[in-house]
Amino acid sequence: MQFSKSLAFLVATLATSLTVARTANPPGNWGVLLFPNFAALDVFGPIEALNLLSETVPLNLSLIAKTLDPVPTQPHVLGEVSNFTQSVVPTHTLANAPSDIEDLRDEIAFIRDTYPRLKYLIAVCTGAWLAADSGVLDGHNATTNKAAWAERPVNNTVNWIAHARWVVDGNIWTSSGISAGIDAALAFVGEIYGEGLATDIANAMEYERNTDPTRDPFADLYGL
Amino acid sequence: MQFSKSLAFLVATLATSLTVARTANPPGNWGVLLFPNFAALDVFGPIEALNLLSETVPLNLSLIAKTLDPVPTQPHVLGEVSNFTQSVVPTHTLANAPSDIEDLRDEIAFIRDTYPRLKYLIAVCTGAWLAADSGVLDGHNATTNKAAWAERPVNNTVNWIAHARWVVDGNIWTSSGISAGIDAALAFVGEIYGEGLATDIANAMEYERNTDPTRDPFADLYGL
Numbered sequence: 001m002q003f004s005k006s007l008a009f010l011v012a013t014l015a016t017s018l019t020v021a022r023t024a025n026p027p028g029n030w031g032v033l034l035f036p037n038f039a040a041l042d043v044f045g046p047i048e049a050l051n052l053l054s055e056t057v058p059l060n061l062s063l064i065a066k067t068l069d070p071v072p073t074q075p076h077v078l079g080e081v082s083n084f085t086q087s088v089v090p091t092h093t094l095a096n097a098p099s100d101i102e103d104l105r106d107e108i109a110f111i112r113d114t115y116p117r118l119k120y121l122i123a124v125c126t127g128a129w130l131a132a133d134s135g136v137l138d139g140h141n142a143t144t145n146k147a148a149w150a151e152r153p154v155n156n157t158v159n160w161i162a163h164a165r166w167v168v169d170g171n172i173w174t175s176s177g178i179s180a181g182i183d184a185a186l187a188f189v190g191e192i193y194g195e196g197l198a199t200d201i202a203n204a205m206e207y208e209r210n211t212d213p214t215r216d217p218f219a220d221l222y223g224l
Numbered sequence: 225m226q227f228s229k230s231l232a233f234l235v236a237t238l239a240t241s242l243t244v245a246r247t248a249n250p251p252g253n254w255g256v257l258l259f260p261n262f263a264a265l266d267v268f269g270p271i272e273a274l275n276l277l278s279e280t281v282p283l284n285l286s287l288i289a290k291t292l293d294p295v296p297t298q299p300h301v302l303g304e305v306s307n308f309t310q311s312v313v314p315t316h317t318l319a320n321a322p323s324d325i326e327d328l329r330d331e332i333a334f335i336r337d338t339y340p341r342l343k344y345l346i347a348v349c350t351g352a353w354l355a356a357d358s359g360v361l362d363g364h365n366a367t368t369n370k371a372a373w374a375e376r377p378v379n380n381t382v383n384w385i386a387h388a389r390w391v392v393d394g395n396i397w398t399s400s401g402i403s404a405g406i407d408a409a410l411a412f413v414g415e416i417y418g419e420g421l422a423t424d425i426a427n428a429m430e431y432e433r434n435t436d437p438t439r440d441p442f443a444d445l446y447g448l
Contacts, residue, residue, distance in 0.1 A: 030308070040275055041429060044268035047310060048402065051264060051298055054306035061308040070294075070313045074275055082278035084254070084285040086271060087313040089294045147428055177430035178272065179406075204371055205265060206401035206442045208434070218430045 026192045027119050031062040033107060034071040034090055035130070041178045042124045043088070046185030052201040053189055065090035066107070108134045122173040122188060124181035131174070132158050141169040145177035146218045162224035163216045176216060183210040250416045251343050255286045258295040258314055259331060259354070265402045266348045267312070270409030276425040277413055289314035290331070332358045346397040346412060348405035355398070356382050365393040369401035370442045386448035387440045400440060407434045 030050060032043060053059065065071050070087035112134035115121055123131040128144035131137050132153040143164040144152050152160055161167050166175040166184035175184035186209050190198030202209045254274060256267060277283065289295050294311030336358035339345055347355040352368035355361050356377040367388040368376050376384055385391050390399040390408035399408035410433050414422030426433045 039272065040268040041272035044264040044310075048263065048265035048268075051308060054298075054308035056305065059306040059308045061306075061310070063310060074278075081280065082283040082285075084275060084278035084283045086268075086275075086285070086287060089311040089313060146430060177428070179429050179431035182403075203442065203445060204401070205403050206370060207403035208441065210432070217432065218427065221427060 026057070028058055029060045029062070031064050033110065033127075034063055034065040034088060035107060036071060038071065038073055039125060039178055040073045040086060042127065042181055045179060045182035046122070046124060048205055049182060049185040049189055049198075049201050052204050053193060053197065056197060057193055061091075063088065063091045064110075111136060118171070120171045120173065120188070120192075122175070122184065124175050124184065125177045126152075128174040129153055131172070132156055137172065137174075140172055141167050142172065142174040143167045143176050144174060146216070146222045146224060147177060149222060149224055163219045164213055165210050165216050166213050168213070176218065180210075182207060183213075187211070187213065250281070252282055253284045253286070255288050257331060257334065258287060258289040258312060260295060262295065262297055263349060263402055264297045264310060266351065266405055269403060269406035270346070270348060272429055273406060273409040273413055273422075273425050276428050277417060277421065280421060281417055285315075287312065287315045288334075335360060342395070344395045344397065344412070344416075346399070346408065348399050348408065349401045350376075352398040353377055355396070356380055361396065361398075364396055365391050366396065366398040367391045367400050368398060370440070370446045370448060371401060373446060373448055387443045388437055389434050389440050390437050392437070400442065404434075406431060407437075411435070411437065 032047065034043070050059065050061075054061075068090050070089050072085045072087045074085050108130055111121075111131055115134070115136045121131065121136065123142075123144075125145045126148060128137070128142055129152060132142070133156075135156065137156065137158040139157050139159075141159045141161055143161045143166065146162070149160075149162065164176065165180050166173060166187060168187075173184055173188060175181045182205075186198045186202055186207075189201060198209075256271065258267070274283065274285075278285075292314050294313050296309045296311045298309050332354055335345075335355055339358070339360045345355065345360065347366075347368075349369045350372060352361070352366055353376060356366070357380075359380065361380065361382040363381050363383075365383045365385055367385045367390065370386070373384075373386065388400065389404050390397060390411060392411075397408055397412055399405045406429075410422045410426055410431075413425060422433075
């Protein structure tokens with residue numbers, strides 16, 4: 001089927017967003033690392049939960065990318081099947097991201113170098129691939145997109161868990177594909193900021209949460 | 225509770241996104257009308273479904289706003305509780321939006337004037353308020369955000385339906401709050417482009433769809 005074929009390309013090349021929270025308890029400063037060809041909902045599902053949280057809890061947001069140019073979703077479709085993309089405006093480059101970052105060569109180096117200063121790291125969908133490539137998942141449990149499970153990085157010691165909506169290991173949270181980032185973000189809000197607030201936010205989003213991290217019908221669907 | 229208070233302000237002032245599809249069968253040209261202070265997931269939930277659809281079906285996207293300046297989410301929080309916002313880059317202004325538009329005074333006029341040329345109109349969350357104010361919902365069934373149900377426009381003849389995840393009346397689709405836009409978008413894809421494709425897209429999003437438009441736990445939650 002044509003959709004499945006193009007989908008395999010899709011998830012192999014986009015959906016590489018990664019959300020990080022910086023030192024504070026609970027974290028007040030959030031950075032979202034934007035990669036070209038990111039999946040819109042990977043970022044804006046969790047972001048919507050945090051947008052609503054920011055009405056109650058003082059939060060600062062940095063949208064970090066290589067340059068300050070708008071970062072597009074799925075530009076690879078241009079000239080192929082469709083002309084259908086959106087762009088988000090970064091607020092910081094890797095070079096001037098909040099806190100004094102030393103190594104700025106690329107986003108993976110950014111993750112590797114930034115992680116030691118983080119209170120929490122949250123990787124959504126195939127954003128976990130970049131976290132794995134950076135080495136910060138070595139020796140940890142993690143999960144990632146199920147449709148593209150076969151493409152996950154294997155040349156490291158990550159203990160990839162197939163049947164998981166999201167996985168928490170120490171201060172690293174990883175979620176399954178796209179929509180799972182909403183559940184992971186709400187679970188994070190519940191754990192760090194309070195379950196009552198997480199429930200209020202889900203209700204404001206009119207979102208029926210998945211609250212069991214081990215329940216994953218999509219792992220079954222994709223034969224994992 | 226502080227959250228509920230700020231939430232009332234939140235939903236009263238943002239979440240005014242509206243998605244429109246232009247003449248074609250099935251529609252190939254999609255426009256998303258962006259308003260300052262829109263709710264991120266109102267736009268990017270449905271957009272993610274369409275992004276994935278665009279891998280299979282040829283689609284064009286126009287992101288339409290008053291000017292080409294980046295359009296922010298929730299800027300009202302700046303200087304209040306948090307510094308937490310994102311911006312999306314429009315591709316067209318109301319003045320140069322695809323097709324020959326006559327009256328460009330504001331977004332409501334844009335909806336009123338554009339609707340007669342539309343094949344379908346899809347209003348997400350309080351985007352339905354703008355559609356109501358434009359008059360295009362007069363005499364029609366529609367739904368909207370449940371938490372802010374009391375603020376919906378009443379000086380018109382819209383038959384507002386409280387217990388609905390989404391409502392279809394003729395060529396007008398309206399959805400309940402924020403996340404409901406994802407279900408409405410997937411239902412639209414199912415009806416117009418094929419149910420198999422809608423299922424594939426939901427699976428690619430790892431999203432457990434609500435497929436019954438009349439099932440609405442949030443109407444109950446908010447006592448409607």
